[in-house]
Amino acid sequence: MTEKARVLVVDDDPDMVRLLKYALCKDGYHVAVATNGADALRQALELRPQVVITDLMMPGIDGTALCRELKSNPDLHPVYVIILTARDERESYVANLESGADDYIVKPAALHELRARIEVGLRWVRSQMQLHRIATSDSLTSLPNRYMLDEVLAREVAVAVRSGEPLSVIWLDLDHFKQVNDRFGHAVGDRALQALADLLRAQVRATDIPARYGGEEFVIVLPGVERTAAWAVAQRLRQVIAASLWPCVIRSLADTPLVSAFEEIRALTASLGVASLDQVSEKTASALLQAADAAVYKAKQAGRNRVCVYQEEGNAQTPEQLTGDDHLFATREIEVIRLYEAIARLGPSVSFQDAGTLAQMRAVLDANAVGWVCWGEASTPELRGCLGISVETAGQLLPRLQWTSLTQTSDLMSHNLPITLLADFPPERDAERLVMAVGVLAHDSRGGTRGGIWVAWRQKTRITMRHKFILGYLARILGLELELEAARQTV
Ligand code: GH3
Ligand code: MG
Numbered sequence: 001m002t003e004k005a006r007v008l009v010v011d012d013d014p015d016m017v018r019l020l021k022y023a024l025c026k027d028g029y030h031v032a033v034a035t036n037g038a039d040a041l042r043q044a045l046e047l048r049p050q051v052v053i054t055d056l057m058m059p060g061i062d063g064t065a066l067c068r069e070l071k072s073n074p075d076l077h078p079v080y081v082i083i084l085t086a087r088d089e090r091e092s093y094v095a096n097l098e099s100g101a102d103d104y105i106v107k108p109a110a111l112h113e114l115r116a117r118i119e120v121g122l123r124w125v126r127s128q129m130q131l132h133r134i135a136t137s138d139s140l141t142s143l144p145n146r147y148m149l150d151e152v153l154a155r156e157v158a159v160a161v162r163s164g165e166p167l168s169v170i171w172l173d174l175d176h177f178k179q180v181n182d183r184f185g186h187a188v189g190d191r192a193l194q195a196l197a198d199l200l201r202a203q204v205r206a207t208d209i210p211a212r213y214g215g216e217e218f219v220i221v222l223p224g225v226e227r228t229a230a231w232a233v234a235q236r237l238r239q240v241i242a243a244s245l246w247p248c249v250i251r252s253l254a255d256t257p258l259v260s261a262f263e264e265i266r267a268l269t270a271s272l273g274v275a276s277l278d279q280v281s282e283k284t285a286s287a288l289l290q291a292a293d294a295a296v297y298k299a300k301q302a303g304r305n306r307v308c309v310y311q312e313e314g315n316a317q318t319p320e321q322l323t324g325d326d327h328l329f330a331t332r333e334i335e336v337i338r339l340y341e342a343i344a345r346l347g348p349s350v351s352f353q354d355a356g357t358l359a360q361m362r363a364v365l366d367a368n369a370v371g372w373v374c375w376g377e378a379s380t381p382e383l384r385g386c387l388g389i390s391v392e393t394a395g396q397l398l399p400r401l402q403w404t405s406l407t408q409t410s411d412l413m414s415h416n417l418p419i420t421l422l423a424d425f426p427p428e429r430d431a432e433r434l435v436m437a438v439g440v441l442a443h444d445s446r447g448g449t450r451g452g453i454w455v456a457w458r459q460k461t462r463i464t465m466r467h468k469f470i471l472g473y474l475a476r477i478l479g480l481e482l483e484l485e486a487a488r489q490t491v
C-alpha cells in the first residue's frame, strides 16, 4: 500500500480548516491542521508535509512569514506551499510568489481546483526527491556519492565538535582492483563493486554511513564511535571482504561461461585506514578524510589487506590497546578465514550435518559442543548433528536451550551479554557439565523456522562481536537470505 500524501492546512478561521480537513481526508490525504503560524511550524516539523496550504492574514506569524520559514528549513525540503488568498489581495499574493510560495488559490476555494493544485504540488515534490536521489547517490552501487558524503561528513563534524562526541571514518580501497577489470572485464569489476556495497550496507549499523568516494574507494562515517571501536569495525570488514567478497561475485556470475577462470583469483581484499576527529588538529571534514587517506596509504605500503590507524605527526608509536588487540586477533583470524573458505567451498547449500563444518565452527568459537537442529512438522527441534558431547547429553540440552531469533541474539550479543545460562545443567553428569549455551534460529523468507544452530561452553564465555559475527554468518547460510537486522539496529 502506498503511503498517503501529507498535507498541512493553516487558517485562523476554525470553520475553514475543519471543512478543508474533512474534504481532503475524504480524498485520501493525510491531513493536519493549524490555526496559527507558530503551531503550523511545529506541526510541519513533526509531520514533514509535502504540501502546505496556508491563509495569508493571520495573527502572529502570517502566511508570508510562515512560507519563508518553511522554504528556508532544509529539514522540510521539498515542501510545496499554496497560498489561500482573498480576491482583493492580488498585490500581496504576487509578492508571496516572489518570496517563495509555489502557488495560490483565490478564496473561496473550489474543492476540485484545490485537489488539482495539490496534485501538481505532489508531482513537483516527487520530481524534486528524484532529482535529489540522482544527485546524491551513486548509480552503480546506490550508496551515497561523494557529494552526499561531503555534506554528511561536514554535518557530522559540526555535531561532534559541538557535542564533544567522538567521530571516526574508515577509508576503504580495494587491492589490485585494476587486475580484476583487466582480466575479466569491467562488467565483472562492476559486479564486485556492487557486492562490496551490499556487504558494507549489511555490516554496518544504521547510524554508520557508507558512501562511495569514487572508483574502488569507499568511506564509512561512524558518528559517536571512537578510534578503537572504529578500528574493530574496520578489522571485521577487512576479514569479511577477504573471506566472502570474491566468492560472492563468483556465485552471482555462476551462469557465465567464464566462471571457472574466476577461480584463478582466490580472494579480493581491501586496505583500510581509520582516523578519528580527536586526532586531527583542524576539526574539518577534509582534514579527517585526509588523515584516513594517509592511513590507507600506509596499509597499502605495509602489504595491503590490512587496517592502519592514522598516526599524528611526531607520534610514531601505535596505541598500545590497538597493537595488543591486533596480536590477539591475528591467530584467531586465520581460523576464521579457514572457516569461511570451507563454507564458501560448500556453497549456499551447506548443511550443518557436515561434521567438518561443525568441527571448524566449534574450534573457531572455542566451544565445547556445537550442533544443528531441524524443525519437523510438529515444530519441535530434531537433533541432526552434534559434536563435543554425547548424543544423549545433546538431546537433554536441546529442550533447555532458549532459542532466540537471529535478530534478538545478535542484539544481545552486541552488548556482550551472555544469552542463556544453564547453570546447573546437567546435574547428573558432571563430566559434561555445560554452563552456558546459545541457540540461534534461522528463518526462511516467509518467517518459518528452517533450522538452528547451538553452541555450548563449559564456562561462562563472554560473547564478543566475533562470536556474534560467526554465528550470524552461519545462521545466514542456513536460512540463505537472512537479514542481519540487529547488527544494523544496535546503537
Ligand atoms: P591498489 O592496490 O594500489 O589500490 O591497486 P588498484 O589496482 O586497486 O588501484 P588503481 O588506482 O591503480 O586502480 C583502480 C582501478 O579501479 C582502476 C579502474 O579501472 C577501477 N575502477 C574505478 N572505478 C570503477 C568502476 O566504476 N567500475 C569498474 N569496473 N572499475 C572501476
Ligand atoms: Mg584507489
Ligand code: MG
Binding pocket: 173, 174, 175, 176, 177, 216
Ligand atoms: Mg585500489
